[in-house]
Amino acid sequence: MRAIWSGAITFGLVNVPVKLYSATEDHDVKLHQVHDRDGGRIRYQRRCEVCGKVVDYEHIDKAFDDGERTVVLTDEDFDALPAEKSREIDVVEFVPTEQIDPIRFDRSYYLEPASKSTKAYTLLRRTLEETNRTAIVHFALRQKTRLGALRVHDDVLVLQALLWDDEVREASFPSLDERVSISAKELEMSEELIRSFESDFEPERFSDNYQDQLRKLIEAKLDSGEAIDTETTLGEKPEGEDGGEVLDLMDALRRSIDKSRAAGGQEKKKGGRPPRAAKPRDTAASG
Missing domain, CATH: 1.20.5 (Single alpha-helices involved in coiled-coils or other helix-helix interfaces)
Structure with a gap:
């Protein structure tokens, strides 16, 4: 495992250096979308709804929409905010473990001692075990302040991110009043x-039967030769990846019409009858 954060657990004058690791991982088979006719990879573009152009990430800002108005937030706006970069897991209080409803649990992280001496780490772990308490903490991860529960799992301290109080919805169902x-x-x-x-x-x-069967299905298709070369599914690279240009339907129609008109002009010079330009609906239908 690779540590994603390093810092220290702090409460009072106690300082416990630790490294933080993701405690869980996604085991789902990664799938992507392809065209059912030829197996070609389906890609999504970041296209502006005003000008119709494909937009690079460097020209994309975030925005908030309240339903009637939109506020655009630039990188400079975010840089002006007080980004949370604390390297401390600050203990706020110790509470009885049974008081924390599991519905509040979010992501889990293992904490490894980061100093040569593990005495402070072991002492905190043993104290939590003996008192059946969980530490409620504040910590910063990816520039966001988070609420967490510091508890013991086997012989390891675990930091469990907690949902904020307003993130847990109230269960109010009229049918339960009966x-x-x-x-x-x-x-x-x-x-x-x-x-x-x-x-x-x-x-x-327990195991994920669906994912197990999906892996067996994929392996069976590979073993039977029911597969295609990945290179043949990629086609032309989208704009920005290899200088190629992906056209949408309207671009294709305009270019077809311009080409047809140009050909008609050449035909007039020769004295022949100009060909009729295809109507957009005809072009779309033929595509």
Whole structure:
């Protein structure tokens, strides 16, 4: 694993140097889109809706739209904001672990001791275990201030990003306000059913069946020769990648009409009848 951040856990006068690693990874098979007729790669362009041109990243700004007005934010605007670059995981308080609802959990990160002496790291880990407490912390990652929970996983300190309070939606459903009568016998039978399914959670027993079957399907197609050379799916490179130019339908129509008119002019000079320019709808239909 490669560390994505380094800094220190701080509370009071205690300073614990650490390195931060992503604790999870996406295992989904990466797929892209192709044309069903010839397998050609489908690409998306950053096209301006006003001038119709393809825009390079260097000329793209961000904007906020309130439904009626749009505010454009430039790189200079963002540079003027107080970017958060703190290298500290600042402990705000220690709370009982059971008080943190799992719905608030976001991304998880492993913390590795970053100093030669691991005593401070081990002491903090042991203290959290013995007191059954979780540290609520502030930390900065990718220039954003974040809320986090510092807890223990096996023998490792884990920093779990938490959603801000206003990011958790309220569960308000009128159907739950309905009065329902549950008899003692129904509750007893429900509890008995749950006991019949009781077990210890062993995550290694579970796997993503869909992704497993998808990998087998891909391997079977490769083994049977049901594949095409990747180079043949790429076609011409989009504008900016190799100097090539990708035309949209309107560009193609205009060029076809201009070419047809030019050919008609040449024909007039020769005394022949000029060919009729194709109508845009005819060109689109033939394409």
